[in-house]
Amino acid sequence: MSSPLLKMQNVTHVYVTVSEAIKAIENINLSIAAGEFVSLVGPSGCGKTTVLSCLAGILQPTAGHVLLGDKPIKGPCRQVGYMLQADYLFAWRTILDNVLIGLEVMGQLRHETKKHAQFLLNELGLGDYKHVYPSQLSGGMRQRAALVRTLVTNPDILLLDEPFSALDYQTKLKLENLVFETLKKHGKSAVLVTHDIGEAIAMSDRIIVMDKHPGRIKRELIIPDHIRQARPFDAREAEGFYDLFRQIWKELDDDED
Ligand code: ADP
């Protein structure tokens, strides 16, 4: 495997509020290789979003290090794209103008980058919807627009926090395929947080199961090659899929007190 692109070393994070200190994650060690797709699954409140926020540089962990290549991450940077669960498109901006926000914020809004944004919109089937407002689109289309906004700044690694959880099942399966193929085609790495065990198996090279109170890594599963290589839709039919499903289900079930 190539050297890790993004890495967490002994990361612990404690949220301090007026009334208490909550240890959200403890001693997390994690590395993501170039081109690798890793999913994080675990019960609600086990610290998945906290892990992503630390990887994105939005949150400085209480202890430990987050490294991009061999450099510490001190804040948000171009190489790491963060796509939040809610699509957070601005209602008063058109789809194109929403997609260009990332470029504006990064100071990269130029003729070529704008053309690239149009190219990605076309590629994800939104070419005809550039000039409409988010409220005129379906949930799946808004999620695609949010994905284009994340991709357009050309990050090496995408952090996806339950991007498909608000969608109906069919739209979700279609978007899984689309995201999977888009990331593979552009050679991106990804960390996906999901509640859906099937989705994690179908999309990933590796799955990390987390425990809660405090959030720790409980188990790591490597997905066999034939399942990895299949498109997510077909991966669900692949041999061994349900064995993996049951293993992860059991890990999560053991967690319920
Ligand atoms: P997950 O994404 O797995 O549901 P989170 O990372 O959101 O978990 O939360 C992990 C723990 O940290 C939970 O106990 C949650 O209540 C707590 N937490 C998350 N964000 C904050 C915050 N901003 N302030 C205080 N506690 C927080």
Ligand code: MG
């Ligand atoms: Mg979360």
